[in-house]
Each structure stands twice: as C-alpha cells, then as structure tokens.
Amino acid sequence: MIRGTVTGRLWSSKRIETLPNGALLEVKVGSSTLVAFDPLGCAEGEEVLITQGSVAASYFPEIKAPIDALIIGSVDEN
Amino acid sequence: MIRGTVTGRLWSSKRIETLPNGALLEVKVGSSTLVAFDPLGCAEGEEVLITQGSVAASYFPEIKAPIDALIIGSVDEN
Amino acid sequence: MIRGTVTGRLWSSKRIETLPNGALLEVKVGSSTLVAFDPLGCAEGEEVLITQGSVAASYFPEIKAPIDALIIGSVDEN
Amino acid sequence: MIRGTVTGRLWSSKRIETLPNGALLEVKVGSSTLVAFDPLGCAEGEEVLITQGSVAASYFPEIKAPIDALIIGSVDEN
C-alpha cells in the first residue's frame, strides 16, 4: 500500500456505466498525484492509505468495477 | 486511477485478433505518454481519467481483451 | 519481490471492513517508502522481503483482502 | 498500453517449460528496454503497441503462460 494526502475531489459526468458512484479523490503521493475511490468520506488534507491494482476492484463484489486505486484507511494521527 | 490529457489517436492495422475495435488514444500523463482504449469518444485536449491493469480488461465481459489501460471518464471542467 | 527495511508501524482506526486485522508496517525500499501487511511479527530495522500485487492478497484465502503488499519473509543475516 | 520500437531479438534455450515458443523481442520504450512476446512477426525498427501484466498472458487461452508483455499491434505509419 502507499500513503498519501488528499488534495481535492474530481467529478466526471461523462463516464462509463460500470464506474461506481462515490467520491473520486486526488491524492498526493510523494511528488506525483493519483485518483482513488473513497468509500470512507475522507476530507482534504487527510492522510490516507491506498491499495492499488485488481485488489482495489475486489471491494465491489457484485460488479466488475474499473477501479485500480482504493482508499482503505485513514492514517491515525500520533 | 491517473489523470491525463488526450494528445492524439493511433491506428494499428496489423494487430492481434482479440484487440477490440475502437479508438486507441495517446494520453499524456505527467512527462510520459500511454495509449488507452476509449469507449467514450474523447477528443484531443480533453482531460480524462484512466484505469490500468487487469481491471481495464474487465470492461469487455465476453472476450479476453488485451487492454491494460481504459478511459473511464472525462474530467468535468470547474 | 523487493527487499526493504522496516522503519515503523502505522495505525488506521477509520478503515474499510475488509482490511484484515494485523500489523501494517512502513518499509523503506531504496528511496521510497511503502506500507506492507506483516504476518510475521517483524521489528523496526529488520530486513524483509515483500511481494506486491494480487498475489499479496491471495495470502488471505477466505476473504477478498485489499492488500497489495505483503511481507513474505525476513532476510537472514549473513 | 505503451508504444515502443523493436530493437532486437533474444533467445533463451534454458527456459521453463511453460514459456510458449515464439519470438521474444527487445523493445525500447522511452529510455528503458523491455522484452515482449511477439505473435505478429514484427521486424527491427518497427513501432509496436505493447500490453502488460496478466492481460498479456490471457492471449494464451489453454496454458498459463508466464508472459507479462505482449505485442498487440504494429503502429500504422502516418
């Protein structure tokens, strides 16, 4: 998994039908940015843990979701 | 997922039979370029969201498509 | 697989339900850091071997764990 | 997918049995080089499109081929 910081949210109205409804968050990881599906309601500035690849899609058991990055947790503050 | 900008289209006449018909777009992501299958009819200059890996191929339910990058949405302008 | 050094542990209370209980360790690999699930009880400073991707999740046979990095061994000292 | 240029061919006599017979081509992609299985008979200097990961192996329906990079098309010249 990788750790990153939520920097914003992205909307996509023109989308394929199998893309699940829910928040798509932009997350800064080191010097690059990726977009992850957020089932937890994370806010801007929150530190999150992201899983990538086909295991991210397995969170959606009944559909074949085209999701390759999923927020699986928010990192506890020390 | 990653966010990029469509920069062109690519044609391939000499191809394997399992490659689905449809647009293959070149997308600039940061300083590199990848080629993604486009089911949405995106245009040059459009900002898109791309999913990668085996989940990209699961968009094609009845064939084993050799697609590892799929445009899943167009990013809404603010 | 990749080889790295455990640098710390991370806690996440706000998490998705399918994330297995167990240690999430931060591991330094070259100049970057990733987070891996640890079934072996590794300590800070220990050198470990990590597998990545969907094979990491297959360690959890009865659930679809959203784990894309797993510590599979501790590297023997010479 | 990624686009690259064929730079040579590689032979391997000492190999695992599940490696399919066929051409293994070296392909330059940006500043790095990878080796891809070629079902199309591509030549040195040809520009090709490569798919990576488990979808590359799905081209071989009856065996579990250890192939993670497959040439799926030759890029048409403009």
Place this chain on the structure above:
Amino acid sequence: MIRGTVTGRLWSSKRIETLPNGALLEVKVGSSTLVAFDPLGCAEGEEVLITQGSVAASYFPEIKAPIDALIIGSVDEN
C-alpha cells in the same frame, strides 16, 4: 518481461508457509535490484529473463504462491 543479471542469493528462514522452497535470487535490472524465484538453477553473473506480477505465481499450479517475480529463462550468449 525484463532482462537482468544475477548478483547473489538470499535466504529467509523466518518466512510465511506458502512461500515455496527454492532459490531466491537477487537480480540487477538497470540501476535497481529485485528478488526473483529461480526454478532453473541460475548462477551468479548469468543473464536472465524475468516475468512479474500474478503470472509469475501461476507457475505454481497447486498452491497460491506469493511470488511476483519469476526467472523464466536464461538469455543465450551471442
């Protein structure tokens, strides 16, 4: 696939049970090093071809091996 040079062997006594017995070799690929499972008995200095990801694990048909890098061949000398 990627091409690299064997630089050493690694032992791990403290390991998960599903890790198959067999050689774990360190292989230099460009400027980085990875660890691959070797079913071929390769020696230090040998040039090898490595496949990565879930297709590496499919070499082990009866177990779910946590292997994401597999040596599939030794590169013939010219």
